[in-house]
Amino acid sequence: MPTSTVAAPSTGAPADGRPAEIVLAAVGVTLRYGSVTALDDVSFTVRAGEVVALVGPNGAGKTSLFNCVSAFSRPGAGTLTFGDLDLTRATKHAVARAGIGRTFQNLSLFPGSTVMENVLVGRHSRMRASLPANLGLWRRSRREDVAHREAVAEVLDLLGLLDLRDTEVGGLPYGTRKRVELARALALEPTLLLLDEPVAGMNPSETAELTEIIRTVRDQRDLAVLVVEHDMAMVMEVADQITVLDFGQVIAQGTPSVIRNDERVREAYLGNSLARDETDTPPDTGPAPTADAAARRTEEA
Numbered sequence: 001m002p003t004s005t006v007a008a009p010s011t012g013a014p015a016d017g018r019p020a021e022i023v024l025a026a027v028g029v030t031l032r033y034g035s036v037t038a039l040d041d042v043s044f045t046v047r048a049g050e051v052v053a054l055v056g057p058n059g060a061g062k063t064s065l066f067n068c069v070s071a072f073s074r075p076g077a078g079t080l081t082f083g084d085l086d087l088t089r090a091t092k093h094a095v096a097r098a099g100i101g102r103t104f105q106n107l108s109l110f111p112g113s114t115v116m117e118n119v120l121v122g123r124h125s126r127m128r129a130s131l132p133a134n135l136g137l138w139r140r141s142r143r144e145d146v147a148h149r150e151a152v153a154e155v156l157d158l159l160g161l162l163d164l165r166d167t168e169v170g171g172l173p174y175g176t177r178k179r180v181e182l183a184r185a186l187a188l189e190p191t192l193l194l195l196d197e198p199v200a201g202m203n204p205s206e207t208a209e210l211t212e213i214i215r216t217v218r219d220q221r222d223l224a225v226l227v228v229e230h231d232m233a234m235v236m237e238v239a240d241q242i243t244v245l246d247f248g249q250v251i252a253q254g255t256p257s258v259i260r261n262d263e264r265v266r267e268a269y270l271g272n273s274l275a276r277d278e279t280d281t282p283p284d285t286g287p288a289p290t291a292d293a294a295a296r297r298t299e300e301a
């Protein structure tokens with residue numbers, strides 16, 4: 001695993017063919033919950049403009065890793081850096097301010113608030129004015145408010161949500177609510193976006209649509225994306241690099257074609273279903289998760 005110097009986050013792959021700079025670097029990250037080792041000496045990198053997928057069976061440690069990256073959990077050992085920022089010491093707020101946005105495995109929206117209000121929450125770390133104490137501050141806060149709403153409207157437009165800006169989130173279909181959560185993460189204007197199972201529970205057309213949206217935002221906003229997803233067809237389509245976790249350990253890393261043909265990954269997670277996908281199933285309609293993963297998931301539920 002590369003442990004090269006971590007450069008400050010920057011965007012876009014260089015035109016000269018050199019690899020893009022590393023924006024996120026994990027080296028030897030270990031996290032324990034009592035006797036459970038959720039992450040065991042995990043190392044990986046995310047480069048500017050890259051989509052990196054984190055896959056593995058239920059309980060493999062994927063969300064635990066997201067929690068470490070976004071400072072919701074503190075690893076007991078290892079280093080985790082985003083540019084100059086030490087993520088093992090930073091506060092959640094500092095992580096957001098530095099440009100790491102995330103969505104959650106289980107939707108965490110305010111159902112009684114509108115789409116606009118929910119997504120405005122994502123601007124929080126960019127808001128300077130709070131309670132205006134005098135007229136000058138009040139004017140500044142009004143100006144800021146307008147600017148934030150414009151920034152949110154731009155994100156809503158990108159995600160096809162603009163017409164729903166004044167609609168309460170609680171009444172929206174599940175797939176649309178997932179998009180609202182993505183909008184909220186994007187409203188932060190992140191340079192690294194963490195997506196925890198963005199297409200879980202979506203039907204094939206919603207999945208295809210969201211996959212396209214992830215590509216578009218990566219390209220338009222020069223983002224690095226770290227995505228956890230059980231839908232391997234989606235992962236194979238969108239990821240530049242894949243890291244496979246099993247019982248908290250990295251068991252494989254590489255491009256989709258390397259991972260597809262890795263014996264250990266097939267045994268631990270993929271079974272033979274990807275081999276079948278290659279011949280029988282179009283890329284965006286493959287089974288997700290695979291039979292093996294689904295069986296483990298059911299056992300643990």
Ligand SMILES: Nc1ncnc2c1ncn2[C@@H]1O[C@H](COP(=O)(O)OP(=O)(O)OP(=O)(O)O)[C@@H](O)[C@H]1O
Pocket residue numbers: 033036037038056057058059060061062063064065105
């Ligand atoms: N707050 C916690 N307290 C104790 N154990 C935990 C906690 N969170 C996670 N674990 C355990 O850590 C391990 C990794 O869990 P994690 O949620 O990271 O897995 P995951 O790969 O995200 O799984 P899934 O695909 O089901 O979302 C599991 O054994 C889980 O039971």
Ligand SMILES: [Mg+2]
Pocket residue numbers: 062063064105
């Ligand atoms: Mg999880």
